[in-house]
Amino acid sequence: xxxxxxxxxxxxxxxxxxxxxxxxxxxxxxxxxxxxxxxxxxxxxxxxxxxxxxxxxxxxxxxxxxxxxxxxxxxxxxxxxxxxxxxxxxxxxxxxxxxxxxxxxxxxxxxxxxxxxxxxxxxxxxxxxxxx
Numbered sequence: 001x002x003x004x005x006x007x008x009x010x011x012x013x014x015x016x017x018x019x020x021x022x023x024x025x026x027x028x029x030x031x032x033x034x035x036x037x038x039x040x041x042x043x044x045x046x047x048x049x050x051x052x053x054x055x056x057x058x059x060x061x062x063x064x065x066x067x068x069x070x071x072x073x074x075x076x077x078x079x080x081x082x083x084x085x086x087x088x089x090x091x092x093x094x095x096x097x098x099x100x101x102x103x104x105x106x107x108x109x110x111x112x113x114x115x116x117x118x119x120x121x122x123x124x125x126x127x128x129x130x131x132x
Contacts, residue, residue, distance in 0.1 A: 004078045004080065004084075005112070006078045006080075006082070006083075006084040006107070006109050007076040007078050007084060009028060009084070009107075009109060009112065009114065010073075010076050010084045010086055010105075010107055010114075011073065011076060012024075012028065013025060013028050013114065014071065014073040014086070014088070016028070017058065017071065018070070018071060020062070022054050022058065022059070025054060025058070026050055026054060028113060028114055029050050029053065029113055029114045029115075030050070030110070030113045030114070030115045031049065031050050032048070032049060032050075032115075033049070033050055033053060033113075033114055033115055033116065033117070034046055034047065034048045034049075034053075034115075034116050034117070035047045035053045035057060035116075035117040035119065036116075036117065036118045036119060037057065037119050038119060038120060038121060038124060038127075039121070039124050039127055039128045039131070040128055041127070041128045041130075041131035041132045042131060042132065043057065043060065043061075043064070043131045044128070044131075053117075061092075064094055064131070065092040065093060065094045066093070066094075068091075068092050068093040068094075069090065069091075069092040070090065070091050070092065071088050071089070071090040072088060072089045072090070073086060073087075073088050074086075074087045074088055074089060074102075075087040082108060082109050082110060083106065083107065083108060083109070084106075084107040084109060085104060085105070085106050085107070086104050086105045086107070087102070087103075087104045088102070088103055088104060088105075089101070089102055089103075090102075090103060092130070094130060094131075097129070097130050099126065099127065099130040101121060101122055101123060101126060101127060102121070102122040103119065103120055103121040103122060103127075104119075104120050105117050105118065105119050105120070106118040106120070
């Protein structure tokens with residue numbers, strides 16, 4: 001059975017992110033896309049617009065961790081109505097701290113582009129502490 005197109009889009013997005021291929025990611029999102037980052041750390045908040053998502057958040061994940069931020073996609077679920085949900089494992093080192101955590105993202109997809117990403121983490125307190 002072929003993978004659903006929304007699952008393919010999410011999988012390709014994770015692969016591009018892990019390679020550091022921000023140009024490919026830009027092509028997968030609408031210009032007005034929003035990425036919601038949970039918590040109360042300096043990285044938390046709503047990143048509105050593709051430039052803010054890529055330059056303000058994704059690039060910052062790499063710079064804040066000296067390139068150690070890694071994410072491993074574990075699963076993708078789709079509803080066939082424009083929603084996909086990923087489950088992933090992520091690790092990073094920053095300022096003498098290490099994080100080894102589970103998380104996920106709920107994607108809203110219109111046509112063949114991501115329009116909204118709602119990020120979730122398994123342990124909000126640990127994640128906030130790591131990024132603070």
